[in-house]
Amino acid sequence: MQADKDGRFVVYNPWTAQEAFTTPGTSEQRVDEIAREAKAAFYQHLKTPGHVRAEWIHGAAAALERARSEIVEAMIAHIGKPRKTAEMEVRRSVAFIAACAQHLHALGGHLLPLDMVPAGVGSVGFARRMPYGVVAAVTPFNAPSNLLVQKLAPALATGNAVVIKPSLEGTRIAEMIARAFVTGGVPEGLVWVVPGDRAEALGLAGHRDVDLVTLTGGTAAGDALARAAGAKRFLGELGGNSPNIVAADADIEDAVKRIVPSSFEASGQQCISTQRIIVEAPVFDRFLALFVEETKRLKVGDPAAADTDLGPVVSRVSAERIAAMIEDARALGARVISCGEIRDCVIPPTIVVEPPAAARLIREEVFGPVVVVLRAADVDDAIRIANDCEFGLQGSCFTASLSTALRVADEVRVGSLWINEASRFRLDNYPFGGMGRSGVGREGLPYALEEYTQLKFTGMRGV
Structure with a gap:
């Protein structure tokens, strides 16, 4: 899809062929500003206790349920999804968000037996799971609610900030979902939506303040984003046959x-x-x-x-x-x-x-x-x-x-x-992801919570 002379993208209702909405792209400067502000918000809320983050996520689930009818109508008009399928998708999204909060208590660490090495005698060590920082979430049109919350909810629950780059057709739906998360209690600055197309996705992936890139989309898009991301964590749920x-x-x-x-x-x-x-x-x-x-x-x-x-x-x-x-x-x-x-x-x-x-x-x-x-x-x-x-x-x-x-x-x-x-x-409680050219990483609970965190070791001598 090409932008018009004013840099705006037009999305058409695929059933009626009438214009559904227009959305601007996002300038390189604005992408930079958003990534930097997301990183600042991440540091601001880094020490937020787990029970508070769980409250945010529960609130987001309730707010999304209140917005359900609006999102369903947008799915019908913007991507041509049949009503009964759209209704099912939003109900599933609400249930998944709530489940993220319920699973958060089980995200623990572990104690390491350092005395198995002679030099470790007299020391103790433990590993904890820590958030990455800013997550760039690139999402497709086909399940614009479910495939977005599969990334957004676990990333926020584990303490990250999230910048969403939705498909063009899913832009308005992504904005509705982001608004529901903030309305539900997620602090301002932790959730952003970047409208646009390929350039915006690549710009986010390569940004110095983005720490993890996650994509649901085609294999070619995954290759391009992984190259742009370079030496940072990449999760890809890619093509299938x-x-x-x-x-x-x-x-x-x-x-x-x-x-x-x-x-x-x-x-x-x-x-x-x-x-x-x-x-x-x-x-x-x-x-x-x-x-x-x-x-x-x-x-x-x-x-x-x-x-x-x-x-x-x-x-x-x-x-x-x-x-x-x-x-x-x-x-x-x-x-x-x-x-x-x-x-x-x-x-x-x-x-x-x-x-x-x-x-x-x-x-x-x-x-x-x-x-x-x-x-x-x-x-x-x-x-x-x-x-x-x-x-x-x-x-x-x-x-x-x-x-x-x-x-x-x-x-x-x-x-x-x-x-x-x-x-x-x-189902949303088993590890879902691909082999071969179908991607890397796993979604589903509790596996997604682990994907959006990294292990940090702490050792203490003479304890």
């Missing part, structure tokens, strides 16, 4: 019931949306027939309607990219089953059957309502296909066999894997 294995002994009806929404709800714009469904040959035809039938039941339409399953994708540029990936597979000989017509930003649920390995849908992240269904000779072959990809975020396997489940859990290279649940399923 989620494999979902369906073994021959699986409950096929249940697998279909779970994989269809995992593939298409929120228009497939989730990093862990199902993209590759790998089905053992003996049940391939049956699975595909049931999957197509179930997919056709999804309702595509106005995201403001209460019963819509799929609205538009976020922008015309995104729609054109997704359509090009579908056509690439078709040109390479794949069968394409489309449950509707492409119209403006609306991409109907699309099933691509057995494209070759060279297809973009196999090699890249589609981030749209498109899935690939692939035939595997057996479980060995399914694991090979699942791993033939540079991404490794989250996957799944449907099977009635414990030995198959454990083997897939061992051998499929993803950061998290579900058995008899589809890949888009996520």
Whole structure:
């Protein structure tokens, strides 16, 4: 997205194509001022007791709940998220924030046995977890509430200041959430929002007063921000191309019931949306027939309607990219089953059957309502296909066999894997993050609290 001649970005409602809002970029000078003010606020509040920080976070959860309707309407208008999905996202955000405060008491340190080394006899040592300082949080459009609070709440709870650089489409929502945190009790100066695009994100990442950079976004963006950050902590929840294995002994009806929404709800714009469904040959035809039938039941339409399953994708540029990936597979000989017509930003649920390995849908992240269904000779072959990809975020396997489940859990290279649940399923109390090109670091509680702190050792001689 390009800024206009006045340096403002225009965000359009992807359903109506009408202007939703405009937002200015942030000058290099202003980014510098914000980073410096955030660092000053961090030092000002560095000695705030944990129970006070927990009170801030509880207050933020309550304030976000009060702002829930406003945020839901913004999600519908700014990114085209269906109402029921948006409602669920904000409720989840509120619950996650409250859980951060509840987990904070368990963030402890440990005593070290220094007398295990002869020179350490007579000394004691302990390690504590300390905040980094200023966290630059770069967040995407697709879950503008949940994926922001997954960074903001644990970073603040552990004593950091946070500067948010949201996606352009998520700018107003980020501002609403930041306002809720301050209204709830977080002191002024600890939370900032920097509107803008790539230049602002890179400027923050490389700023001398930023101590940690965290991104949820594409792998290319992660590479660029990590280079800009240099020798500082970088956390990246990056691209995905989620494999979902369906073994021959699986409950096929249940697998279909779970994989269809995992593939298409929120228009497939989730990093862990199902993209590759790998089905053992003996049940391939049956699975595909049931999957197509179930997919056709999804309702595509106005995201403001209460019963819509799929609205538009976020922008015309995104729609054109997704359509090009579908056509690439078709040109390479794949069968394409489309449950509707492409119209403006609306991409109907699309099933691509057995494209070759060279297809973009196999090699890249589609981030749209498109899935690939692939035939595997057996479980060995399914694991090979699942791993033939540079991404490794989250996957799944449907099977009635414990030995198959454990083997897939061992051998499929993803950061998290579900058995008899589809890949888009996520809870906030397990370590979530990728392997390979899908990133570094883990979100989820209590793991995020550890990611936003660093160990500090103190030794005392002659005690």
